[in-house]
Amino acid sequence: MYPPQRRSEGISLVLMGSLLGAVLSPLIVALAERLAVEVGQSPLAVAWFLVPLCVIPAFVLTALVRPDPKQIALRLQEYYPHLPAGGPAHAAVGAGSSTPRKIAVWAGVAAQGQMVMLMAMTSLALHQQGCSFNLISLSVTLHVLGMFAFSWPVGRLTDRAGRKPVMLGGLLLSALGALLVGFTHEYLTITLGTFLVGLGWCGTYNGATTVVADTTAPGERGRAVGVLDVWSNGAGAVLPILAGFLVEGVGIWAIGLAGVLLLIYPAVMVSRLAEVSPGRYEG
Structure with a gap:
């Protein structure tokens, strides 16, 4: 629903909502450990029973959204009067837009799959270390x-410096984080690695989603972003399963190497993205 010059910033504001979960999760775990003693159950099981209580506010807030963001995107001129007559709502959408969109999907899928794979295995590795x-x-x-x-400063950077450099930087940080997770054995360095993987995902996925929004008209944008999310979450479901076999057969270091290899091809594709200015592309 944001104009092109603020589109990534708008997407980043949505992502920042997940900060609440990050803040609440340690409190939920601590509460679950106390309740588990009272009810005689596993702390992990109790924690999962507490999670639905945190989802209820999300349903309420979603129901209160007015007007529908799609309607804002279809009538940008009404909500952003400073835009030129005719508005650039579709200015970035052209015949060659499918190529940037395909590149963005590749980058987003790789970043999401790598991130979930490493997080699933990292928690297991830390548990095995006691x-x-x-x-x-x-x-x-x-x-x-x-x-x-x-997310917010990354979104602003994406709108000012361009989608391409932010995605490339995100892929680089994700690769560095994978190496720290796979090839170090100290809690602090592994945790630093997981932080870098998260920060790299932020840049890559924010940029990829914005490219998809840049290259689609409002009427088809939801479907296009849905394609990105389906493939990304599919990778996030499959890769951790494969990583489990990899860790069992080879060792934890193998997922660090795999986490780097997964990003090479998308990085090459992003490096070839012809972004002439933030949000505008050549075929």
Whole structure:
């Protein structure tokens, strides 16, 4: 619903909502550990029973959204009167827009799949090292902070410097984080690695989603973003399963290497993206 010059900033504001979950998660884990003693159940099981209580406000807030963001996107001129007559609502959409969109989908899918794979295996690795649930929860919290705490400045940077450099920087940070997770054995360095993976995901996925929005008209934007999300979450479901077999057969270092290899091809594709200015592309 934002104009092109503020589109990534708008997307980043949505992502920042996840910060609440990052702040609440250690508190939920601590509460679950106390309640587990009272009810005689596993702290992990109790924590999952507490999660639905945190989802209820999301339903209420979603129901209160007025007007529908799609209607704003269809009538940008009414909500952003400073835009030129005719508005640039579709200015970035052209015949060659499918190529940038395909590149963005590749980058987003790789970043999402790599991030979920590393997080699933990192928690297991920390548990095997004897870390407490609170330390594991803290590590995950720092990872989530990397994903969402900097969404707003990353979004502003994406709108000013361009989608391409932010996506490339995100892929680089994700690769560095994967190396720290896979090839180091200290809690602090592994946690730093998970933070960098989250921060890299923030840049890559923010940029990828914005490119998809740039290259689609309002009437088809929801479907296009849905394609990105389906493939990305599909990768996030499949890769952790494959990583489990990889860790069992080879070792934890293998997912660090896999986390880097997954990003090479998308990085090459993004490097070839012809972005003439933020949000505008050549075929």
